[in-house]
Amino acid sequence: QLKVILWLILLMGMEAGFLSNTGTPKELLHLTLGRNLALTLEQNISASNRFGPDGCWDSITTPQVFTLSDPPSMLTTAQVNGGMDGTLLGMEVSNKSRKNVKLSSLLTEYYCHQLKGKGMDEAPLLISQRRKDNFRRLVLPSRLSRTTVESEELQRRLAGGSTMDEMEKGQMMGRIEEGMNEFIHMYMDCPPIIPRCQWGAKPYKGTPTNLSLPLNFLYIHHTYIPGQPCLTFEQCSANMRSMQRFHQEERGWDDIGYSFVAGSDGFLYEGRGWLWRGAHTLGQNSRGYGVSFIGDYTSQLPSQHAMGLVRHQLTSCAVGGGRLVGNFTLQGHRQVVATACPGNALYSEITGWEHFGV
Template sequence: MCMYLANFIHSDLMGDYFLYFLCCLCSSAASSLWHMNDFIKAVEQLEDGNPQLAPLAVLRSLRGAAGLNDAFIQHFLGNASSGGLEMDASLSDYMGKAVRHRVTEDGREQGVALTSDGTTVALKPLLLGIEAGFLSKTKGHVVGLYQLTLAKDLGLSFKHVHRSPLSPRLGPDGCWDNVTSPKVFTLSGSPSLITTAQVNGGMDGVILGMEIFVQSGHPLKLSSLLKAYYCHRLENEGLDVVQHPISPQRREKFRELIVPPLLARQVVRSINLRRRLKGHPKMQVKEKKQLMAVVNKGMKEFVFQYMNCPAIIPRCAWDAEPYRGTPTLLSLPLSFMYIHHTSTPSQPCLTFEQCAADMRSMQRFHQEDRGWDDIGYSFVAGSDGYIYEGRGWHWQGAHTYGHNSRGYGVAFIGDYSSRLPSQHSMGLVRDQLASCAVGGGRLVGNFTLQGHRQVVNTLCPGDAFYKEIQVHSYLISFSLQEVKE
């Protein structure tokens, strides 16, 4: 396709500049850079070269290029085919590698893409969910959306752990070799049968699949749909004023669409369907009860890890320098959470690039100017929708003098002397990070939330923010008291 268009442009004498532009576009799609922006460019090439094809036909062609045509997928989506789509060999090879998911023996995860928000997504469950959404719209009811995105893989992992109890049930996340030019994604631990990238892709597939199913009017092109979700640009108010689903809202939008018992039923149905497709007999009553127990146990962990807890951008993603020396381990659970503002940087960060740069700047200041071992904070909240890992759950921080061993230090990027952080970022810490810490045994259930100035002589976390924290601290204490009663 690229060769044909290049010849067309040259023959029409449109100029060397346009020929150069097209060659760059074609080569970028065929390169081995695994960023979502590169994948979207490749999808645009397919659409531009095949303008007569509807999004559903484009998705089926991508599925065919990746060989995603097993009996389980065909049961819901039918047979994958080229559908008359023209795709040159290099682009077809790129698409196949981009969508086909696997984990190598040395822990490298393939078929994943780095997104602009700093998270990593498996493309297979994402595209299967989108295809299910388009197909569901033509049929008037939801077809295979949950099974194709998450339920089948969750079921496989839960059953595997039941047989091999030492295996991880979920995750892990991982690290890219280079976030600017991502080529290799290496998992941060032993892989389960459903990694964090697969969960992210599955959640996005559910969100976008349902968005397609309920939307009215002419369907968006696949590239337009992906751009709207992954290539967002936040205004100064951050996520408080966003009108349509975008990737930093992944977990909250998924929570709005899915209740855990429904997903658990879909996991069981997926397991049963796989058995039927393989010609195995129906499960007996005793086996069904055992399966439900296995699924419920796995779902409890899934809900906590991916629905209750916030997504945390790991140190490797923001390119942290190593800890200098040997960290002091915290004795968990802790009793306090101390809230800070950074003051410098003084402006909220609204993109992964800016938040990551702010994290590096603060770490450099803490290590070089103050002589500390690492960035002082345990966690940092950006206004881009994410929590950033500082010293994390287990390393003692340097954030609240005289109290570092007693609590976590959580900073909000920006100066909040006369204004507040976004409502979304405050809720991320107050409602999700705190409950995640309690649920994970890292904070006691009746922990105390305090502003930095309540225990140290300082203006931090700013006058405006401190007034808000006093209200939050009361509400948290009141809520905990209600639970006790």
């Protein structure tokens, strides 16, 4: 989360009047995202190079250097996260019911809230893990498109340029709306996924086999060991490293077997990811993604939040990104392999999910 804090502080320092008590979502969007979105979406570049990338710190416990995973676009993921947080926290500061709120307290509450009990199910609404959900509720795609055009128009006026006429404004709106779908897919529809380098993954052994997309199946697992859900990024990351060691050293696999893993800290964790064939469901690894929930769900369920990330957001992201077919089939591990996985409680739960099939 440190990269988000740094970008948020930078934005607050650069944008005059950002925390004024007269702020509205539109005004804050002008300041945090509108201008950069306009510049990015006006460029004649492919969607794959329009936004991002993300990146990773050099250390999980004592981070010093942040490195982007690929050459930067005009709007990196860190900038987008900072813009979203600036909008959300600016609205909170301008809320009259939060009189005399200390910025340090608000930032601590937002970025460093300690999850307990049922994790995200009992967590406050305004915390960084809920960034995408909160931003989606606050900003409609149509409003974001209009604000982006207005931001560009405002910048032109401030620079002494001519005002756009209605035809030029309409043409610009068309170009921006065309590219906005990619922004919405990446930063509003897809769940928060911790990349491999962020949780400390070791390299893949050998050469990974690429999947032939889109896939037809999604297979649900539980880890069984560790038996308890993880409630912090540090613990979930440690669990991921432990699983990878077991899969590589004890099982002799090339990498951690799962495509993605769901923690109870508000995040999904990238295993082999969208492109590489996993080792999660014997005989079916080229046909579908394997998603596991950290914990033993024989007699209890994962948190509602963790299940929602997989059931709704991950699947929507996969279908929208051309990784899963629209009529994909969701199955429990036990349906295709002789195993108790994903546990009786979780298996009973997923039988009621959309796309569940025999």
